[in-house]
Amino acid sequence: MYRLALTLLMTVLPLSASAQPVAQVASPDGRLQVEVAIHDEGVPTYQVAYDGQPLLEPSRLGVVLNGGDTLGVGMEVLSVDRTTRDRSWTQPWGATETIRDHHHELRVHLQESSRKPGGRERRMDVVFRVFDDGVGFRYEWPEQPALGSFRIEDELTAMHVAADPTTWWIRAYEWNRYEYRYEETDLSDAGYALHTPLTMDFSAGDAGEGPYVSIHEAALLDYAAMSLRRIGPTAYEADLAEWSTGTKVYGETPFESPWRTLLVGDTPGDLVTNHVTLNLNEPSRLEDTSWIEPGKYVGIWWAMHLGTRTWSSGPDHGATTEHAKRYIDFAAEHDFDGVLVEGWNVGWDGSWAEDGSDFSFTEPYPDFDLQEVARYARDRGTRLIGHHETGGNAPNYEAQMDAAYALMHDLGVTVVKTGYVDHGMQFPRVTAEGDTAREWNYGQYYVNHYRRTLEAAAEHEIALNIHEPVKGTGLRRTYPNLLSREGARGQEFNAPWGGGNGPDHVPTLVFTRMLEGPMDFTPGIFSLDATGEEANSVPTTLAGQLALYVVLYSPVQMAADLPKNYAPHRDALQFIKDVPVNWAETRVLDSRIGDYVAMARRDRESDDWYLGAKTDAEARTMDVSLDFLEDGRAYTATLYRDGAEADWETNPVDYAIETQTVEAGDRLRIDLAPGGGAAVRLQAGEH
Ligand code: NOJ
Ligand code: CA
Numbered sequence: 001m002y003r004l005a006l007t008l009l010m011t012v013l014p015l016s017a018s019a020q021p022v023a024q025v026a027s028p029d030g031r032l033q034v035e036v037a038i039h040d041e042g043v044p045t046y047q048v049a050y051d052g053q054p055l056l057e058p059s060r061l062g063v064v065l066n067g068g069d070t071l072g073v074g075m076e077v078l079s080v081d082r083t084t085r086d087r088s089w090t091q092p093w094g095a096t097e098t099i100r101d102h103h104h105e106l107r108v109h110l111q112e113s114s115r116k117p118g119g120r121e122r123r124m125d126v127v128f129r130v131f132d133d134g135v136g137f138r139y140e141w142p143e144q145p146a147l148g149s150f151r152i153e154d155e156l157t158a159m160h161v162a163a164d165p166t167t168w169w170i171r172a173y174e175w176n177r178y179e180y181r182y183e184e185t186d187l188s189d190a191g192y193a194l195h196t197p198l199t200m201d202f203s204a205g206d207a208g209e210g211p212y213v214s215i216h217e218a219a220l221l222d223y224a225a226m227s228l229r230r231i232g233p234t235a236y237e238a239d240l241a242e243w244s245t246g247t248k249v250y251g252e253t254p255f256e257s258p259w260r261t262l263l264v265g266d267t268p269g270d271l272v273t274n275h276v277t278l279n280l281n282e283p284s285r286l287e288d289t290s291w292i293e294p295g296k297y298v299g300i301w302w303a304m305h306l307g308t309r310t311w312s313s314g315p316d317h318g319a320t321t322e323h324a325k326r327y328i329d330f331a332a333e334h335d336f337d338g339v340l341v342e343g344w345n346v347g348w349d350g351s352w353a354e355d356g357s358d359f360s361f362t363e364p365y366p367d368f369d370l371q372e373v374a375r376y377a378r379d380r381g382t383r384l385i386g387h388h389e390t391g392g393n394a395p396n397y398e399a400q401m402d403a404a405y406a407l408m409h410d411l412g413v414t415v416v417k418t419g420y421v422d423h424g425m426q427f428p429r430v431t432a433e434g435d436t437a438r439e440w441n442y443g444q445y446y447v448n449h450y451r452r453t454l455e456a457a458a459e460h461e462i463a464l465n466i467h468e469p470v471k472g473t474g475l476r477r478t479y480p481n482l483l484s485r486e487g488a489r490g491q492e493f494n495a496p497w498g499g500g501n502g503p504d505h506v507p508t509l510v511f512t513r514m515l516e517g518p519m520d521f522t523p524g525i526f527s528l529d530a531t532g533e534e535a536n537s538v539p540t541t542l543a544g545q546l547a548l549y550v551v552l553y554s555p556v557q558m559a560a561d562l563p564k565n566y567a568p569h570r571d572a573l574q575f576i577k578d579v580p581v582n583w584a585e586t587r588v589l590d591s592r593i594g595d596y597v598a599m600a601r602r603d604r605e606s607d608d609w610y611l612g613a614k615t616d617a618e619a620r621t622m623d624v625s626l627d628f629l630e631d632g633r634a635y636t637a638t639l640y641r642d643g644a645e646a647d648w649e650t651n652p653v654d655y656a657i658e659t660q661t662v663e664a665g666d667r668l669r670i671d672l673a674p675g676g677g678a679a680v681r682l683q684a685g686e687h
Contacts, residue, residue, distance in 0.1 A: 025106035060156050086101070096584070152240065199214045218277045224442070259280040296338070299560075324376075352421075416457065524560045541673050547679050638657065638683070
């Protein structure tokens with residue numbers, strides 16, 4: 001039918017063989033340029049160039065609605081509007097305090113031509129916002145008689161990449177959500193279906209001159225997550241995770257898509273310090289955010305991943321009153337803000353990862369005195385971190401979450417870690433008829449579920465740290481109680497069960513997954529012969545673990561190891577105790593994607609800076625400039641570095657701690673061992 005319509009169009013519409021330009025819009029600095037055109041058969045397209053170099057060739061815009069009816073062919077331009085915005089806003093917490101939103105907006109009002117056979121003159125706007133460091137565009141379907149409730153069966157947004165850049169990618173629609181090691185290939189050798197953020201290096205040679213580009217989306221609200229499906233050697237089309245019904249998105253006008261984004265920079269670091277995603281999200285819907293507190297925590301967690309304790313009840317149950325009190329004592333002694341206790345609640349004894357319907361979020365196991373443990377923590381100046389593993393069962397969780405958050409609030413809990421261990425398209429949904437349907441956890445139903453949990457939690461002044469989430473699209477601006485998320489391979493994969501992450505994982509994560517926002521990676525494993533019998537399964541040195549507190553941003557950071565494993569390394573633990581989790585500003589000092597990264601961040605509460613450097617399997621010497629320090633001020637640098645014999649495979653625990661005085665203009669030489677890293681505290685002296 002679609003083909004027939006196209007054939008008819010070709011004969012009915014006075015089509016030109018070439019494109020009719022509609023409008024151009026450039027970034028405030030003029031380097032990034034977007035051009036919109038109408039092609040043959042009234043197909044709207046866009047293209048993107050940076051310094052005159054094409055990034056995207058003309059690429060299609062549009063959607064297919066109910067019954068294969070395309071809104072994106074036979075279109076005419078009614079008018080275009082332009083606006084400019086330049087204003088700054090402040091994050092309640094984050095990697096940067098003040099963010100400037102400076103962009104040019106182009107709004108193209110499209111309407112189906114009255115000559116399109118079967119066309120109903122439906123309207124659709126495409127809105128572009130072009131910043132110096134990226135572009136976002138989205139569809140808006142205004143309220144109109146010809147379009148009320150509708151279904152999106154496909155999104156036609158294409159991205160014809162104008163080169164074959166080196167690309168870092170993971171496959172979409174795999175069983176284990178986003179938890180895969182990144183591949184590095186030419187784009188033409190990447191997979192058929194890819195998750196975003198998709199990071200690309202357009203450098204022509206080995207000089208790393210860029211540009212660097214990341215394709216992603218912003219403000220994923222009430223829509224399905226977008227993956228990229230191959231349509232050509234270097235061309236992809238937006239692919240929306242469909243419902244079990246076959247529909248991709250249910251909408252009702254007025255309605256809008258998330259922003260499709262291209263982050264663009266001259267260096268890999270420009271992608272990291274890029275604020276396009278946050279700027280494209282709506283301001284906070286929470287009026288009072290004063291109760292949302294970043295912090296550091298310890299917890300009954302690694303023992304389960306090592307297999308020495310269990311989540312389920314029995315002789316090795318991890319979440320006992322007595323065991324929890326030992327962690328609380330440790331947290332109190334070392335000033336940690338929270339203590340996570342996993343496995344405290346009824347429901348872990350069956351096949352929870354396949355079902356989750358046994359979970360109660362209010363009933364503790366009999367050997368865990370919830371009230372007493374919470375009181376014990378409060379009395380010692382720390383608090384419990386709640387844990388709600390749902391087994392990926394949204395209906396079971398939604399039925400209980402109000403009561404569960406109210407209970408947590410009463411216990412003095414301010415942060416709850418949620419979890420969705422389920423696989424592929426197996427996440428349950430209860431239909432209107434009461435049947436169980438199975439969904440992707442990044443389709444529209446689960447996207448909305450995660451948002452419902454944020455809204456319900458906010459009612460009880462609870463912030464969330466979501467494991468197995470839908471990917472991050474900057475919603476933490478709109479819901480600042482979305483403190484952190486997992487959504488990639490974290491430390492747990494370095495446990496003996498996990499197969500390991502590889503030494504290149506962290507220098508890759510920084511430029512891929514981390515572009516989405518904070519990650520609860522859970523750094524700080526010091527017992528680097530994890531089982532004591534086998535080789536180190538954690539592919540870093542101890543100093544490398546410290547570096548993660550700076551290079552992998554999260555407002556909630558765990559010290560993930562067992563308290564007893566910190567005992568022999570109190571001097572190194574000091575860095576974890578000192579390092580902040582809330583920053584005024586962030587700089588990437590040096591990097592090569594997948595190989596190494598050095599970053600510096602300034603504390604929000606003081607003038608101190610912290611530096612983290614991480615390498616892959618290769619030893620390197622980094623020589624970083626300290627020109628970010630305040631002129632004329634002396635800083636005491638405490639450097640936690642790899643020892644001369646350190647090597648992640650053979651000698652991961654060899655480290656040294658050194659102190660020196662430095663100032664702006666100095667350079668710092670940092671020797672990194674294979675799989676190693678370094679962490680530096682730069683304490684500002686008197687003025
Ligand atoms: C997976 C999470 O990522 C991990 O942190 C947690 O311990 C388990 N699920 C159990 O909830
Ligand atoms: Ca996980």
